[in-house]
Amino acid sequence: MNAALGLLVQALHLALILAIAPLLTGFVRKVRARLLRRKGAPVLQPYRDLARLLRKEVVLAENASWLFRVTPYLIFSATWAAAALVPTFAAGLPFSWLADLIAIVALLGSARFFLALAGMDVGTSFGGIGASREVMIAALAEPAMLVIVFTLALIAGATQLSTVAAFMSSSEVGLRVSLGMALIALVIVAIAENGRIPVDNPDTHLELTMVHEAMVLEYSGRHLAMIEYASALKLLLYMSLIGCVFVPWGLAAPGAGLEAYAIGLAAYLGKLAVGGVLLAVFETAIAKMRVFRVPDFLGAALMLALLGTLLLFVTRTR
Amino acid sequence: MISPLHLLVANAAALLALAAIAIGLGRSRLGATLTYGGTLAVSILTAMIAAWALLGPASVPALLRLPLGLPWLGVNFRLDTLAAFFLLVIGIGCSASSLHALGYGRHETSPERVLPFFPAFLAGMTLVVLADDAFTFLIAWEFMSLASWALVLAHHHDEESQRAGFIYLVMASAGTLCLLLAFGLLAGPGGAYGFDAIRAADHGALATGLVLVLVLIGAGSKAGIVPLHVWLPLAHPAAPSHVSALMSGVMTKVAIYGFVRVVFDLLGGLEWWVSVIVLVLGAATALLGILHALMESDLKRVLAYSTIENVGIIFVSLGLALAFRANGMSEAAALAFTAALFHVLNHSVFKSLLFFGAGAILAATGERNMERLGGLIHRMPVVSAAFLVGCVSVAALPPFNGFASEWLVFQAILLSPDLAQWNLKLLVPAVGGVLALAAALSAACFVRAFGISFLGRPRSPAAERAVDANRHSLSTMIGLAALCLLAGLLPGLVIDGIAPVSQALIGDSMPAQSRIAWLSIAPIAQSRSSYNGLLLFLFIAVSASLAAYVIHRVASREARRGPAWGCGFPVVPAAQYSADSFAQPIRRVFGSVLLRARERVNMPAPGELRPAFFRVELHDFVWEKLYAPIERAISFGADNLNRLQFLTIRQYLSLVFVLLVVLLLALAL
Incomplete structure (x- = not known):
């Protein structure tokens, strides 16, 4: 009976992620618009956009190959899988042991690999410029991410997110400077990975922001819908990740009752709302960087994460 | 009773006989079929026997002494689990290469320069792994070096091949000299050249240190460790593609075998500082290798430089194993060692696949330069699909095999805080960061390699006329691609297969993985870290197909072709992103320091009618x-x-x- 309940919660978790990802995107856009004293589109606009795109026909470039047509679905499901492996409202779900944090990050890497290839498939310079910048940013973000994982593993003794979350919500953690540094580094990596300001701007495809949007310029209709959905899922993934590692309160323990799940869900939605507002405030307060300033930005993340690790070594020898 | 060892030695003898026959057959059409058919049969047999020796009930180690060579020493062979594992790698790589060559060999302009040396090369590699005394080891090693040198010079009219052959010969001789001195030191004044005697003897600290340096130079130069890698990106691509695959995929592994045999087996307990050298060299090798690969536009050279990167990863893993072993952390040492051997297997499979792909392109278009390729995905569909699998594997992306082994390496890195030495504690996270950087750069490198060669529009008339490869090549590539996927989905089986090797050399092995539910792998405990490639793959495959099906059923299924958007300008192939322009951001960020990359633009003033020039300068510090x-x-x-x-x-x-x-x-x- 317990196993069946676990599977049910797991299925619910998968559906929940799929359901609220566009909502988060819409929410962030709305808050940003309000901060800029615009009225902004309704919070539910991303759902309408997706529905509209899904109904439209696809216009393929003349020499688009099978890879171009398969990629959107692959990216969507890889990102969905990765997002579903991060604990949201409950830890220790039946399939949470499918991958640890390193594998989750690598799964996103697979999605990026195929997206970059799809960008190059049509053979225009837009796709190429987007793909080459995307892989550069990834090359800078991945080492930082690994060192962050290293810091977390050092503190929590695991890379399995459920275990990490359980440890972080226990009283053993205390207040550590390293954790703060890891948090800042993770936020920087998350901003870069999601192509948010100041690294990239998800709302335009002007030349200045030619990373993600340049790569998907040739996509239309249902394919574009899948890619947009995947971006929304990725944003949700990083929000959930930061939530489950650094503010794990309210996370339902494995096998907890319905009440705990309800509390976990409420806490999770609250965390997302706070995270969304913070992201919007940050984005409105800062200007877009030149592409070649991004290495400094991400280099700071790497240095912070390394410093966090070193500090941890120093404090452990008390 | 015939033991596996007898059969393996007989295999090597059969290969030598084949080499002799091939000299006689020379140019005839039959010669290629007979030689490659023979090596195919022998290699499959080798792989099967090795697998049997590794996994089956056969008694290992087995010994064999032939009354040849030095009268007081003889020629000694020994088959233990380590040798069996590397023979399995050799068997898989050589059978794939032979099968590929059955079709590919027809494009050879002067077969008499390839056929006799190919079986000899195979025999040399087999005998290196089987050797049980320094004399046999060195003879076999030199045999392997010289046969592959002859194969590098197969196209000896080519000026580049001549240079490659010369540098390779110099480096190979220097490497063998170092190994010779190393074994001399190991044998001691008494001249005990048998591996048993070396294992039993007690070597002083000075001799151990010297042997270590000499072996690092000797085996490391063959494997392609920075700064001894200079010959590799010249020599590997110069050979015919099936030989390039063998040199990159298998010969570098034999070199790693040499290192493992001496350092882990013959030398016994080593101090912890040894691991520092290996770790630093490995990390430098990984980073420099992949950076050079990103700057290169010759497809086969890209692959050769990527081999250097992968050798670096393997050496980092071996260094970790040394560090853990020196600290008595046998479980962690077993994990790192298993990761190294797993990556050895993986790299041999996907690098062979990639070289066969490059060979198929070379045969179809006559081009190795990516800047003159493009759009091949339409004309070479099967080759491009197989090559894509190779690219995803080498880029260490789930759910393919490259990721499984790199994941294990990272798991081993995460155990480093328990090490006793401060230097190692601080060094290993940095090495981990470098490794993550190398992995990300390798993804970038293979996005570039695949994207420029196979995607987009054809950049030359030759690329427009390309056709898919012959059926031998295609079946080889499909088989290797399937192996990549299989090893990625069921890594637990491979890890359990490596367990006896690590048990023999480290004295411990990773916990048995096949007993874990759902075939996932967990190096220490499932609550700490686990990974299940199979279920992830199934989830992605099912949900992607389901999403596509539902959308096509419910929402829309129409698709229309239209011209690509080029800002109102006609989209011409020359305006595409090139390999050089793709690498530009990375060249600027990483290359400006490590390769001292400089871009010079010579732009005519407005109204001036001369053409503009753009030049990139790169410096190879190691060479200079x-x-x-x-x-x-x-x-x-x-x-x-x-x-x-x-x-x-x-x-x-x-x-x-x-x-x-x-x-x-x-x-x-």
């Missing part, structure tokens, strides 16, 4: 600071000594007289 001075010194010495050849008879006589006096004086004193 290390090899160029040596080269200059040798040329200087040779030029000056050359005068001795143009003396008169009187001067020669007086030289002899002076020498005589000096010798007599030496005697008198």
Whole structure:
């Protein structure tokens, strides 16, 4: 009976992620618009956009190959899988042991690999410029991410997110400077990975922001819908990740009752709302960087994460 | 009773016989079929016997002594689990190469320069792994080196091949010399050249350190460790593609075998500082290798540089194993060692696949330069699909095999805080960061390699006319691609297969993985970290197909072709992103320091009618600071000594007289 309940919660978790990802995107856009004293589109606009795109026909470039047509679905499901492996409202779900944090990050890497290839498939310079910048940013973000994982593993003794979350919500953690540094580094990596300001701007495809949007310029209709959905899922993934590692309160323990799940869900939605507002405030307060300033930005993340690790070594020898 | 060892030695003998026959058959059409058919059969047999010896109930280690060679030593062979594992790698790589060559070999312009050396090369590699005394080991090693050198020179009219062949010969000889000295030190003054005697002997600290350095140079130069890698990106691509695959995929692994045999088996317990050297060298190798690969536009050279990167990853893993072993952390050492061997297997499979793909492109278009390829996905659908699998594997992306082994390496890195030494504690996270950087750069490199060669529009008429490869090549590539996927989905089986090797060398092995539910892998405990490629793959495959099906059923299924958007300008192939422009951001960020990359733009003033020029300058520090001075010194010495050849008879006589006096004086004193 317990196993069946676990599977049910797991299925619910998968559906929940799929359901609220566009909502988060819409929410962030709305808050940003309000901060800029615009009225902004309704919070539910991303759902309408997706529905509209899904109904439209696809216009393929003349020499688009099978890879171009398969990629959107692959990216969507890889990102969905990765997002579903991060604990949201409950830890220790039946399939949470499918991958640890390193594998989750690598799964996103697979999605990026195929997206970059799809960008190059049509053979225009837009796709190429987007793909080459995307892989550069990834090359800078991945080492930082690994060192962050290293810091977390050092503190929590695991890379399995459920275990990490359980440890972080226990009283053993205390207040550590390293954790703060890891948090800042993770936020920087998350901003870069999601192509948010100041690294990239998800709302335009002007030349200045030619990373993600340049790569998907040739996509239309249902394919574009899948890619947009995947971006929304990725944003949700990083929000959930930061939530489950650094503010794990309210996370339902494995096998907890319905009440705990309800509390976990409420806490999770609250965390997302706070995270969304913070992201919007940050984005409105800062200007877009030149592409070649991004290495400094991400280099700071790497240095912070390394410093966090070193500090941890120093404090452990008390 | 015939033991596996007897069969394996007989296999090597059969290969040598094949080489002799191939000399006779020379140019005839039958020669290629017979040679490659023979090597295919023998290699499959080798792989099967090795798998049997590794996994089956056969008794290992087995010994065999042939009354050849030095009369007091004989020729000794030994088959243990380590040898069996590497023979399995050799068997898989060689059978794939032979099968590929059955089709590919027809494009060979001068088969008599390839056929006799190919079986000899295979025999050399097999015998290196089987050797049980220093004499046999060195003979086999030199056999392997020289046969592959001859294969590098198969296209000897090509100036680049000549240069590659020369540098390879110099480096290979220097490497063998170092190994010779290393074994001399190991054998000690008594001249005990048998591996048993070496294993039993107690080597002093000085001798151990010297042997380590010599082996790092000897085996490391063959494997392609920075700074001894310079010959590799020249020699590997110069050979015919099936040989390139063998050199990159298998011969580098034999070199790693040499390192493992000496350092883990013969030398026994080592100090922790040894691991620092190996870790630093490995990390430098991984990073520099992949950076060079990103700057290169010759497809086969990209692959060769990526081999250097992967060797670096393997050495980092071996260094971790040494560090853990020196600290008595046998479980962690077993994890790192297993990761290294797993990556050895993986790299041999996907690098062979990639080289076959490059060979298929070369056969179809006559081009190795990516800047003249493009759009091949439409004309070579099967090759492109298989090559894509290879690219995803080498880029260490789930759910393929490259990720599984790199994941294990990272898991081993995460255990480093328990090490006792502060230097190692601080070094290993940095090495981990470098490794993550190398992995990300390798993804970038293979996005570039695949994207420029196979995607987009054709950049040359040759690329427009390309057709898919012949059925031998295609079946080889499909088979290897399937192996990549299989090893990625079921890593637990491979890890359990490696367990006896690590048990024998480290004294411990990773916990049995096949007993974990759902075939996931967990290096230490499932609550700490686990990974399940199979279920992830199934989830992605099912949900992607389901999403596509539902959308096509419910929402829309129409698709229309239209011209690509080029800002109102016609989209021409020349306006595409090129390999150079793709690498530009990375060149600027990483290359400006490590390769001192400089871009020079010579732009005409407005109204001026001359063309604009854009030049990229790259510097290979290793070559400029290390090899160029040596080269200059040798040329200087040779030029000056050359005068001795143009003396008169009187001067020669007086030289002899002076020498005589000096010798007599030496005697008198």
